Amino acid sequence: MEALAARVRKGGDGALTLLAAAALLLGSALALQAYREARHPLPLASSDVLYFRGGAAVSRAALGFDAILADVYWIRAIQHFGGTRRAQESDKTYKLLYPLLDLTTTLDPHFNIAYRFGALFLSEPHPAGPGRADLAVSLLERGLAADPTRWQYAQDAGFVHYWFRQDYKAAAEWYFRASRIDGAPWWLHSMAASTLAEGGDRQSSRQMWRQLYETTEDTWVRNNAQLKLGQLDALDEIDALAAVVQRFAQTRGRPPGDWSELVALRWLTGIPLDPSGTPYELRPDTPGGVALSQKSSLHPLPPQFLKKAGPTT
Amino acid sequence: MLAIETERLTKDYAVGFWRPRPYRALDSLSLQVEPNEVFGFLGPNGAGKTTTLKLLTELIYPTSGRISVLGKPPSHPDVRRRVGYLPEAPYFYDYLSAEELLTYFAGLFGLRGAERSRRVASLLDRVGIAGERRLPLRKFSKGMLQRVGLAQALINEPELVFLDEPMSGLDPIGRRDVRALILELRDRGCTVFFSSHILSDAEALCSRVAIVVGGQMVISGRLSEILAFEVSGWELVMADLQPAALESLGSAVRKVTRISEGRYTVEVTPEAEPERIVGELRSRGGRFVSLNPVRTTLEDYFVQQVTARKATAPAGRAVPEG
């Protein structure tokens, strides 16, 4: 007890005053910082200017810390991608994404996820990404150059051509190339073949996304694949619903105004929901009369698979 | 007004990192030092002498108890202006010279200009390092640093001076100089409080002493009251003696010790007449060297007290419960 009293007496009121002073100073500092941040954006600092414009220069300057620098640039790339995606402005350019990925992979040419994710990020169409499938492919090509045994890069390149550029011939070539690499799984060959044969077919797309969904370990990729699968299912469902709507229009002479009319006829068991649980909408302005709600998480549907006109067969 | 007064001054340290156990460095010390006296604070190593000095100069804070220096608590700014302190084995700034150091410290007291240079110069002279004033302190020997330490303790012409082992590191000439300095300070009206484990210095200089052992005060008071100055025997040194000459000297002789070839120390009881023994041994061919009375010295008293304490004290100085 006495020892405690002595300790308190040691500093006395001096201690409390100093602590209060420190807190006050820090508080003022933070207030000033907040004010400055509100008035001035950060100057042209590392967030906008890459100190080194080329990967090769960085590599030389890194002095043996290449790997960690690669990590730092990779984190920057992710933050740039994520940050831009979430930002409110309308003209998102993602202009630093490729340079950052370039730096990352130059510093560490075996940085697996930088190639694979990077390619996916680069390919995502505006506004979710820069929509630069060409850069994505060149990134993957570099990955292959550094590591020719990585059939996954070739597969990814094929995928990018297939999904984002709708260049089925190129996609098939890449799948063939991938299948020829030692250690590649057997289904790559068949995927190549079906791509060539059926092109923009939903079934082969579904197969590829399913393949991706099942083989990846990563949550983001899996969620993305699931989304795409959902979209494909939605497309099928829309076609089926369009057929019902068509039948109604033919018997009644006008398109249905509401789903309840179809439910009353027992042609539908309930209000139809898309795979994300959002109700489909009756939209007379669309070719089939049925469309995905814009509020659905599956929106927008990949345009290459939407039918142009008329019912499906 | 007492120069220094402490009342039940206690200092505990927590020893050990993970489960600190308290260690009592100083236990309930109460002492009084009159103004203008030379007070010796004595004790074996680890007794708490330096701890006490640091408490008095507020380098450390007490666990409990009261301190008054020149009538005020040691934290009072006035106190610092009027005291001087020489720490044990002092260390100063390598990169400064003796003169620069003293000038720095003088500046802290508010001294300036010509008066400052004058005082610095005279102090350097007084402690005998005027010749080395411009030498960087890193080149100073231990003895020279001790002198610098004394000089900086006196830079403000203090009323009260704390000296922690002032003789340490000095050669006999240096020690004589310091003794003279202490006496000079006393003559000028200063109070000198010094700690030491060299008892002959205390005997020569102090009017009053306190002895601490194991963190506790054993005794405090006038030196003359503590020691009995009666003679407890005689010590006779004779030379050129044959071993045979020292036999059968009678009961007056308590003990004979051989120093070297032909030279012997003869301890004579107090009741005997030492001159008779001298005469006897001279007739046996010996040559007289010296004859000294044996008194209970401070050292005897000291050793006696320390040994007694060690016998009764427990192994560690734990803080008592409650």
Next chain:
Amino acid sequence: MARVICLVAYHVFKESVRDKVLYNLVLFAVLMIGASYLIGQLTAGQDVKIIKDLGLAASSVFGLFIAVFIGVGLVWKEVDRRSVYNLLVKPITRSQFIIGKFLGLALTLLVNIAVMAAALYAVLGLMLWLQPGLAKASIEAPVMDPQLLMAFALLYVQLLVVTSVALFFSTFSGPMLSAAFTFGLYIVGHFNADLANFEAVVESQAAGWLGKALYYILPNLAPFDVKAAVVHGQAVSFSYVALTTGYGLLYAGAMVALAILVFSRRDFK
């Protein structure tokens, strides 16, 4: 009272000088001159940028090393060697001691930065004099850009913050550990902005809050780094400099107060 602080500060500066710390300036000068000669072989216009980059970066590194390595010893050395005993028994309070030490290193840094700035301008001036064509080729910023001073000024304030952190650690921790912590905080301080955005990028809300809390408490050093802006000719407004300087000084003040707090409660065994 101010006299006492000035005396302590003056002696910190004197010690730095006598310990030949300022010799780093010679190294700096040699580096700049050597680089300007070698880089002159590259395309015109680029070398101005590179010299500026190099000058600012080198100043930053040299300044950082001085701030850390002297800073962590400011209090520790005195306590460890017990020279602090002599000082504290004189009429000087513990807070005067700490403030004096801080200002002393601040003075050393000021001299160092000032000389480096002068040297950079001198080298740039020399380059301009030897190659008058450089003036036209530098499209982004003038060769002897006065805005460089802004960069140096903010660098100086940043170093004051680092110094205050090093001083704080010095009051209770040995030089090795203190240096490690201070360097660590310096690095973290540059990524501080990422901490602020943490909650936007992670899923756990607790992690987001932790990130935000750390963002406030840890020194935010990135805004002091206007090197890139200045070299690319982007104006750094006076109010930005003033506000950032204010933050830095207040933060340093808080650290010094904490240092005084720790130091005042210490027993000097």
